[in-house]
Amino acid sequence: MTPSANGAVHGHGGGLTFRASLTEAMDGLLRGDPRVLILGEDVLDPYGGAFKVTRGLSDRYPGRVLATPVSEAAIIGTATGLAIGGLRPIAEVMFGDFLLLAADELINHAAKFRAMYHEQVTVPLVVRAPAGGGRAYGPTHSQSLEKHFLGVPGLKVVAPTHLHDPGALLRAAVADPDPVLFVEHKLLYPLELRPSEQRGTPYPTATVRAGDGDPGVIIFAYGGGVRWCLPAMSRLAEAGVSSTLCLPSRIDRFEPWTWWDLAGRPPAAVLVEEGTAGHGWTAEVAAQLAEAGDAPSIRRVTGADDIIPAAGHLEDAMLPSAEAVVAAALALVR
Amino acid sequence: MTPSANGAVHGHGGGLTFRASLTEAMDGLLRGDPRVLILGEDVLDPYGGAFKVTRGLSDRYPGRVLATPVSEAAIIGTATGLAIGGLRPIAEVMFGDFLLLAADELINHAAKFRAMYHEQVTVPLVVRAPAGGGRAYGPTHSQSLEKHFLGVPGLKVVAPTHLHDPGALLRAAVADPDPVLFVEHKLLYPLELRPSEQRGTPYPTATVRAGDGDPGVIIFAYGGGVRWCLPAMSRLAEAGVSSTLCLPSRIDRFEPWTWWDLAGRPPAAVLVEEGTAGHGWTAEVAAQLAEAGDAPSIRRVTGADDIIPAAGHLEDAMLPSAEAVVAAALALVR
Amino acid sequence: MQLVQSDEGLTVELYTQMATIRRVEETLQALFRQGRMRGTTHVSIGQEACAAGVVGALDRQRDFVFSTHRCHGHFLAWGGEPRALFAELFGRETGICGGLGGSQHLCWSGFFSNGIQAGMAPVAVGMALSRKAAGEGIGAAFLGDGTFGEGTLYESMNLAALWGAPLLFVVEDNGYAQSTPRRVQHAGRLSARPAAFGIETVVQDARDPVALRRLAEALILAVRSDCRPRCLYLHTYRLAAHSRSEDYRDPEEVQARRQRDPLPALRRRLPEDQADAIDREIARRVAEAVAAAESDPPAQPRGVPLPAATLPLAPLLPTGGERA
């Protein structure tokens, strides 16, 4: 996996990349729906956004792709007003780390309006946020803070991977009457899409199987976590342990039992997330499995309970890894 | 439990109230340590803060209790600078709901500095936040948003109840070299202290037992959740089910297994929190129980996945209740 | 467009609005005192001229209003029904937001309020831009002096000026934020701040609602014609306590301002018997509204999704969690 800042539309293998899928989706949305607009810091051409996801759009749709001041709260708040006013804004927050500056606008405003105003308004707002580490950007530009935005009534959180169709998910989010926080892991941008089996609508869960024989372990992960899970599954298969990877795209609501059941009730479940230890997405997954009783044995693999260091080798040591996923699975099945 | 906006120092039974315990602690801190200061909105006398917790202090310590503008981010940010600069600030955020406006200062600044700056600074900052519902204050003044501040490396979250010694906890937080978010449930202010058995330092966990016979159920709760648990335990005892209530004061880190073990490994665990459903404190507690294997059967009792309505009867229906705690326990033990 | 209204007609209209607001809010105070309502509320007694003067200058068909925690006056001036407001605070099904919002979270026909200081400012900017995109409609966003503490306000003013949002910022400077006087919260002159973000500002004493209406009309016309934001900065005073807590301001100061209460001053500009008749009618309407609202059916809980922990699972699976 070679992250690159300027990913081309097609990856080395010639397939559409994760980034291009998102760009194309926005292109289609802007073309097909006059209500759609994009706003965010540095989204204009030729720059095209810090991660180049909006590149080409402002040239093609002048006046509908808006470069904002460095004002995350006002970006989200203004987009919320545009959404109530009948438009379909897609706001980009340059790094997911900066979502904290807009937490009040998202949680105390956008997410509440529909319910609090007794269904008199809807807030079809999409907030795109490139997130996650692996690029040695240091403590304030590498975080997976989406865990702090889970469990907010009225706010959906969607995290595509290259095993989903990111563009289709973005279209679903734009069509959604409720606000959607759309988390894009930075390291996925240059990857070629590799869509796998998916079920559920409009935010499907993708599954991948590896190995033969009895179901050994189910791995629950989302977003950038996929990059450790796929190699871990190969190694587990080599070690004779079959596995199912389950990647929901909507992570604020997710029923792990359903997928555990579909996977043949494997005796072990490994729960993976990049975010720091404790109180994250995997806690809710584990809790739901535990609450239902008759659960698989469970281990979580998460980032350490620490800041994300800038030095690449320290960051690598602090984040999860394929080795950690393998070790957790083997500890459970042996 | 009769909440009152202007609680006296002593409750109806003549004992010290939860509120007075906090006020006295701050009084003692201001008296004993010239580095301590208090800042927040409307904290000056005669008003003494929206919940009257700072009442009497600005008259007694002029110039050390500072009324701020309505600027939550700058309040926390400035307090952080004061803390790095060697003072011991206690910042009050008028309602816990407004913490979201300071999320960036807390999470991307105060919590990170010590680790990110390689232990060259400490941030002995305390942020007090009255939180929770039950007073019909509506969707933006009734929330238990502390769940969004759990799992932040470097940030402690402490939530006293009247079964702890709130003043002692506040003193511990002020003595702590790291930032502490100190969550005070509004409905606890007028209650008389009723300290129970406590273990652990400096943020002890309180336990209460009810009923006789084999351990039936362990209830994990924190802060305002205590108000449903105590009556629920009496009713469970009447129904022949003995119970242990376990109330940690530090909620960002907590090892439920230790307490489950101390409680005699009851077969059932009910996890209670006022916050909205999903991704809350109880998820982490359940996850830890589940991860360790050999776990009790588990149910969570939380607020609904919804805004908190203003109408009192709708709010009551939306929040947990003693009945819900009893029902969850009985469903597990029967 | 309506023809220019005579000063006499306008005086009657404004007096009726202001007296209605006063009556409704005094009634709310009584209902809280009597324990017939729960929660809290912020009344605008003394500030009614701001609501009546400004809101009536907007066009209810196409414009919108963003208000604050102190929103009843703005709501009533916008044409909201007293009964719906009482019902909202009683927690009745017929309430403005079905009892969900209570006193400070209202939404009705282009009217919005929320309880977070300044949080609505960017939302109002976005709404104004959506009106601009639609080709018609502008808005007013009310703010208090204390709200100038929040950074989001400045982000919003900058964006509004930069992108040309057709929005009138209306500041109701009553000299206090909760218990804290303006000078304890702010450095420099507040009314000079919007200009630093490119927003032309007019400062006005808000005691004469007739003059205020004329001024508001002129500013709204300007906003409508060039799609640039303006700020109308009003000096006013609240005669009641901040909310349900005690009033800790200097009683002499409050008493002095009570002498200058704009409502009786306006009343004196009407013939005594006409004013009496208006008052009687208002008293009757408000009493009816309270009675009707109080006997309306209680609000029903929303059909909310179950907690995440009890989402419908495939039937073969055990169910978990407990809905509280």
Next chain:
Amino acid sequence: MQLVQSDEGLTVELYTQMATIRRVEETLQALFRQGRMRGTTHVSIGQEACAAGVVGALDRQRDFVFSTHRCHGHFLAWGGEPRALFAELFGRETGICGGLGGSQHLCWSGFFSNGIQAGMAPVAVGMALSRKAAGEGIGAAFLGDGTFGEGTLYESMNLAALWGAPLLFVVEDNGYAQSTPRRVQHAGRLSARPAAFGIETVVQDARDPVALRRLAEALILAVRSDCRPRCLYLHTYRLAAHSRSEDYRDPEEVQARRQRDPLPALRRRLPEDQADAIDREIARRVAEAVAAAESDPPAQPRGVPLPAATLPLAPLLPTGGERA
């Protein structure tokens, strides 16, 4: 207090500082290009006069500096070692923050930077107030023009002026935030904003570091004597790209500004052979610093607490979780 320095002595000092910053940052660019460093960085090439002019006017014994993402120049002007900076970016144990902070999160001897725009502004206010309480010391807080988009900045300016924080806000207006020109981000005149929050502001072109140093000294003296904040608003230009990405600005504009690069202009004020000697010495020191830093031992992972899920449990209990 040091005696007033001669213009000649000052020119040598400033040239040495500016040329050091330039050399260090050009070296960083090369190290990134060569793949010897990971991550990202923001260089201040072209803006060195701001760092040298202002930072040197502070007293390293008792004052402090808050900087931004573009902080290397401020750090070096504050007296920071090039070797420690290189080591930080190489991820070495000897780095300023042991490799944890990287390019934009520095802390050393009263110097602080962080990667969140404007987030440090209130922290700087608090630190300044703590110095005031201690009875000595003031600070400077650097900001960019783009950072004027953040509301927290205005909250901080208000508080600084209101409470009398001894702090000099230093704006490095280089006309751009990342790829976006100032006029696309801001309404009104940026330099007028601090005054609206009660902060006296001086605007200056930052090309002449000698003049800038004199001005900074005067402002810092003023802040020191009355404990009131000031703002020094500098017009400058960055000659390099924002960060490691391409530079999308008009090449003609950049070229024109390169002609007016303050560094060679200052160099021309020194005797040629003296300047050559300084340059040689800097080149030698920087090369040594790189070599030393690169061969320093790699930073060790911090001894961090285990994930919550694997907190030490009573020994009789099963252990859970997996530390990644």
